[in-house]
Amino acid sequence: MYSLIFNISTFQPPPLYILTPHLVSFFLHLHRHTQSNLLLLLLIHIPVMDSSCIDEASAETATVPTKVKVLPPLPLQRMGSGTSAVIDPAPEGGTEAESKKLPSSQYKGVVPQPNGRWGAQIYERHQRVWLGTFGNEAEAARAYDVAAQRFRGRDAVTNFKPLSESDEDGAAELAFLANHSKAEIVDMLRKHTYHDELNQSRRWAHKFNSCTAMKRSPALLGSLPGQARELLFDKVVTPSDVGKLNRLVVPKQHAEKHFPLKHENSTENNAVSKGVLLNFEDGAGKVWRFRYSYWNSSQSYVLTKGWSRFVKEKSLKAGDVVSFWRSSGPEEQLYIGCKTRAALPDSSVVVRLFGVNIEASKAPQSVTGKRRVTDMELFAQPDSLFKKQCLNVL
């Protein structure tokens, strides 16, 4: 390792220094922010390297300055259309400048279009993500803000709103953003349906909350929009399904139809195929992940790892019914729900939801906290918390 002292003002990058442009800009960057002409430069001596290695190493080094946060005084936070700005830079100079110069936008992420409209774009991983075109600058700026919020999270620099969690609407929008993939948000922006969808989500949430707060009306709930779900099958759980075997046997017929296992492990010598992890969302939006595999020994398909937790939390008893669903859309999100088959206590009320009779507790349960109440009541959640793939190959 060598130590060298440079005077930045006289520093010239000689062609043979192992200093890539990255490093040079790094030093210039440091110089700008340290106000110092002297830089202590530590160079790791790298004996022999091919160019690719050098690039890689220097690229890593070059990432350092991004960590050195020297924030500008204030991020841009412009107010609406109020700011006076020459929107139309008057034609000037020589020949007519009417067609040549497009008026650059005052907003971040907003770019002029030849026809006078405005485009919005955001960059991610060195790539531009087009957010659509808009009739006016501010609208495009708002689109950028939404994308920035979704892509970069809390500390995103935006044109208008910081979108705080404290305020009710802000929180709702943040939740909305979090519950949709980047691609979905971008799609809404490009189709100009973002606000519609957001409002619909808000309306639904409000209705839902008020319904749950006041022993909701089944009819109302039934009419609520929800992602269409297709019932795959029910299973009345056996004693062993809820016993110490910690597994649920999935009836072969349904297993092979709905949860096909790749025959990757065709090796018969393997007692157990490795299986896959399946994610199921329950009525409360909670995601359950089970290992799903085929047991050669018993020639049966089973849910294993994760199942016992489900049994415990739902207080599943033999004779109860477990239902499996799948969203009808392309996402193929899986859902799981359960209900007791035994006669309901008087304190329960049956609610019909999505064509399924479920029960809801009227009164708090015993001190044990045992909740013999199905959570299917929450199945109507339209924006599933997890839009990710529900099927992950191990």
Add this chain to the structure above:
DNA sequence: ATTTGTGTTGAA
């Protein structure tokens, strides 16, 4: 015929 959105480049 327009409009949208990508390819590309160079600046910060």
Add this chain to the structure above:
DNA sequence: TCAACACAAATG
């Protein structure tokens, strides 16, 4: 990362 610019793909 970001926007300016040119222009091709998409759209009506």
